[in-house]
Amino acid sequence: MTTHNDVSPSGKSRSMQRRIRVLTGAAMTGAVLFCTGLAAAQTADSAERDEFFWLGQINKATTVINSEEGLLDSSLAPDIARALATVIENGNQPGADRPGTVISFEPLLIEEGGLDVTLIHAGRSSQDMHATYRAAILRDGLLEMAEQLNTTMETMVELAAQHVDTIVPNYTNGVAAQPNSYAHYLLGHAAGFDRDAQRIREAYARMDRSAMGTTVLNGTSWPLNRERMADYLGFDGVVDNAYDASQISSMDQPVETGAIVTSIALHTGNFVEDVMTQYAQSRPWILLEEGGDNTYVSSAMPQKRNPGILNSTRSDASLAITLAMGPVIQTHNITPGMSDPKDVDENAAMVDAGVQVLARLDRVLKALRINPERALEELNSDWTASQEVADILMRDHGLPFREGHHVASEIVSYARAEGITPLNFPYAEAQRIYAETVADSDYPQEFPLSEQEFRGALDPLAIVRNRATSGGPQPAEVERMITQARERLETDKQWIAEKRSHIDGSLDRLDQDFSELLGK
Template sequence: MWKGRFTEETHETVRRFTQSLDVDWRLAAADIRGSVAHVRMLAHIGLLTPEEARTLEEHLFAIGRDIDAGILVPKESLEDVHMNIEAALIERCGSLGAKLHAGRSRNDQVATTMRLFLREALLDVWGRLEVLLETLQQKAGEHRDVVVPGYTHLQQAQPISMGQYWMAYFWAFLRDAERLLAAYHSCDACPLGAGALAGSTLPLDREFTARDLGFSRITENSMDSVAQRDYLLDVHYFFVSFGLHASRLAEDLIIYSSTEFGWIELPDAFCTGSSIMPQKKNPDVLELLRGKAGQFVGHMTDLMVSVKGLPLTYNRDLQEDKRGLWASFEVYFQILSVLPDLLARVGVSAEKARRGFSDGFIFATDVAEYLVGRGIPFREAHEKVGRLVRWCVEEKRALTGLSSDEWRRLLPEAEADLPGLLVPETSVERRKTLGGTSPEQVRWQQAQGMDALNGLRETFRGKKEILSGT
């Protein structure tokens, strides 16, 4: 490839060290598609005859079929997928094959190939995320009327609908879907024609190539086109955000299924036992999920550290930009191979959840707001209820177990209707603010969520149709 400049052959150890076939051979189909578009553009501007373009295109697709069939095996001496395909083309077409690279550098070729590959891959990512969102919607409907403790600081705070809990994660993962769409948009710009860094003296038609490949636009600056890896960072950030949410969900379910909490029931088929303790039911799947999620953060950090000090434009460091990304794709699909099915079979014991309300302190905010409704300033009401709770703690009494006389003595503002409000279902039902935890509001959230989910479905369906037409 560069023998005209050098007096020595590349050392064998250097060939091994600089090759990238172990990470980029999977890009073969995308690279061939980008090369076909480049051939069509060269014919469009008159640098290839129609017959030459047809011959090159036919041989490129034939090479792709041979790769799929395992007939064409890459050579490490040719460094990467791009040079292996070009070498195969020249071997089949002679000097005509050598015309393919006119007006193109491996710099803009690699960037184009990656974007082509990622557009397809991100649609597969959406397909798995869509299933998870559907599962959370189903769980919200299933447990809309089930009351469980809600927590802040891992301390009981207020009663909530379990449907509200599932919808909390629905909205979190829905935002991840929006981040995925943003990552797709970031990839959906064509850098082909940027050359090594400065464009070309040849009359390349970049917009023709972008249209042929189904890109929504071209990249705006030739230097930025080959140097930036923002689009990869955007994909990484989607994975990181998804991983953070998945890990928090796993942590919740691990805690709530423990003996000390006990109101979440994990399916046996998604748990394991102990090699020595017969009684154990370990949430190993959730623990592994929690552990794997951290890898997303590491892979994104890896790329950020790589690009933070690179001068413009291309540097060979960027060859390593794919390793962590492929690993993140693998971890993502591993997680979503088990998480939706696990969630679908999670049970909730309303009886065990109710045991957590035994001291009644979870209704303290209800009492304070009851007083506010009777004209008492909130801070004054807060103090009054705080003293009441302290008395109950000292006397080892439940807030919900006070007699009428005790209510009158300890909280004179309380009337006969107050104790009847301190019931889990009643407490939850009364929280009807938009987005609140009442079953009515959970139902509203589900409707809003399905509208948003259907909108994303339509958007991603449109992306898929565009790609299928290219």
């Protein structure tokens, strides 16, 4: 038997060991838990694109471009390339040190190739180099988060497709409010996550810009080919303003990413808490498939099946928000360009927290077991359909809504006082209450609904089926929204693949040109 603290997420992660060391403060315990779990799923590919990797790529591109464009003596380029290749090869060995700053990377180059290797530093600074690899790493993180978001949304949409005709209570202010199709409810949550997907794409477009060639903040006298450098590193273009490149935009990027993580975590927490609202009932209409860490038995009370996966997901969402607030606080009240919000490990841990939340939510969705009969029983045990009486009185019989609302409210008050449910409410009592409510008005004095109409007005299935507005829960509209959601998910999936293909293709082209320089 497992407990609610067990972690078994899916998906890729970057170097988690270093991230654990940088996470401090109140979130440390939870951060270690999820980081440890993600480290177990780490792959060799996902660990490669760290600071060391990107410094190597930047140096490769500089060597190729500058030697071809006359900024570096072409006769020196092969020896510099060989020294660089050796440093990269050494850093790629298992357990090897992978320095992540210019000032720690460059001594290794000098050791291998002598001072001549520093000729490639023409017109460069740690400022633009670090700004570039930070953007590249966050860019990879956004794609990872987009992929997991797409996977989780697909699970949610397909679950909706299974429950088009499942009618359940929806809650407002923590109280059962109206009947709804469970599919419609899920698609509403999916719409929120779809906006998160939009935010990722929009942020990606702003982040997909290279700072290389801007040096510290005002460019350089060297005529560097910034566009070619950006192309080699898989960027869609360059940061236009040299001051913005490392002083402003590199501080914006983690803040904007944190806002996306926050939104994802909030949407996840809202969904989980809504499930928890009814899960606490003695006979909930949503259960969790038992096994794994979905549920766990209380150590003292054998009847309890604690919702471990719900608790873990909610906790992960809280941790993600905690980490996402870091860049905001660190960016507040500092001068432009300061390093406070730019730490790669902290920002990558924030992204990983967002991925983790989505992976957990995906498991929650797959573990849900909906009981349509119990949901309908829950609806028929209360008066969640009462607004329909007021709507029919106004729509079909001209009674102002507030007067009709008063009639329906009096029916509910009487029913609750007498312990009567909608299924067995006497039609004669509805007639009496109506007549007493409108007695002092000019409205028709006899209850205008036939008994059949009155019963139909209180039928949750009929209410949902007869909705007429676009975007409503009626089956035709739900099917339309499912189709559109699937189309958007497929478009997003293609977008992720295209962006990854562009980066990979650019880096492959750089490696090919660098290999030619080496004479391979």
